[in-house]
Amino acid sequence: MKTILITGASGFLGHHLVKKFVERGDSRIIAVLGRPEDKANSLPQSDLVTVLPCSALFETDFGHVDTLIHTAFSRGENLQGLTDSIQLTEKVIELVNAQNIDSIINISSQGIYSGLKPGDKVKEDGHIGPNTSYGLAKWAVENMLQLGCKKRYTNIRMASLSSNARFLDFFVDSVIQEKEITVTAPRQYASIMDVSDAVEGIVSVEILSHKERKSVYNLGPEKQYSILEYANSANQIGQEFGLKSIPVEVNDNGKEFAICMDCSTLRNQTKWESKISKDDMLRILFQKQINQ
Numbered sequence: 001m002k003t004i005l006i007t008g009a010s011g012f013l014g015h016h017l018v019k020k021f022v023e024r025g026d027s028r029i030i031a032v033l034g035r036p037e038d039k040a041n042s043l044p045q046s047d048l049v050t051v052l053p054c055s056a057l058f059e060t061d062f063g064h065v066d067t068l069i070h071t072a073f074s075r076g077e078n079l080q081g082l083t084d085s086i087q088l089t090e091k092v093i094e095l096v097n098a099q100n101i102d103s104i105i106n107i108s109s110q111g112i113y114s115g116l117k118p119g120d121k122v123k124e125d126g127h128i129g130p131n132t133s134y135g136l137a138k139w140a141v142e143n144m145l146q147l148g149c150k151k152r153y154t155n156i157r158m159a160s161l162s163s164n165a166r167f168l169d170f171f172v173d174s175v176i177q178e179k180e181i182t183v184t185a186p187r188q189y190a191s192i193m194d195v196s197d198a199v200e201g202i203v204s205v206e207i208l209s210h211k212e213r214k215s216v217y218n219l220g221p222e223k224q225y226s227i228l229e230y231a232n233s234a235n236q237i238g239q240e241f242g243l244k245s246i247p248v249e250v251n252d253n254g255k256e257f258a259i260c261m262d263c264s265t266l267r268n269q270t271k272w273e274s275k276i277s278k279d280d281m282l283r284i285l286f287q288k289q290i291n292q
Helices: 012-024 079-098 133-148 166-176 195-206 227-241 264-270 278-291
Strands: 002-007 027-032 049-052 065-070 101-109 152-158 181-183 216-219 248-250
Touching: 002 012, 012 027, 012 195, 065 079, 065 195, 079 101, 079 133, 101 133, 101 195, 133 152, 152 195, 166 181, 166 227, 166 278, 181 227, 195 216, 195 264, 216 264, 227 248, 227 278
Parallel strands: 002 027, 002 065, 027 049, 065 101, 101 152, 152 216, 181 248
Antiparallel strands: none
16 A cells, blocks of 8 residues: 655645545555644544644654655745745755655646737646746746755646635625626636646546656646636526626726646546536535535
């Protein structure tokens, strides 16, 4: 039975990864909490799972670990948080080098790529041009792995999760509250993925042998929609929940931006496919907010 170590296990993605591995039942999981205040009871209860506080990450001899999946990283644009995350990753790389850990899978971001024209897709060898501090930090971590990791490493450049796309929450909440939506960036396009698809993609990489894994994969839905399309879809789907249609107005700020990744490398090697549609992601968000 393999052993998988997951950092940031109490975070949204980490939690779902632990749950998925428990469902598979073919690996022992060492789940390292993301912050000192995080609670172990937020994770699935199983004999396969050992939960450790974040303070124990660099104080424990883990024995043999097949793969360390590194999900612990600050969200957003807080510079101190991003700095702390880069420093944490540096220590994680040192841990992998020093202990009997065969490989590391680092969760990176589609935010490392430069903007595209609507309809275009970027492959793994596409132009790098982060336009946010978060994207730049993720690119810095990829370079740290390339330069400093002595074990097998893989970067998974992941599309944004629907749970982290604040404008989706805003659209859904506006429909629920019957508030008019004004879209100021109708020519900006986003590629967004449900966490269940993300987890399936990460697991599909982990189950490959270390020799089969490539150093980088794109992981996303390979579809992009404009912000206006997301707003209109939220308005329409709200009616499925008995909510009223609300006005959707456009006040174009003139900015155009698009991001969408070509994920054929991962798809061809593992047969992974994104399954959750844009509309189903919105249905999940409506169900979550209505039930709160």
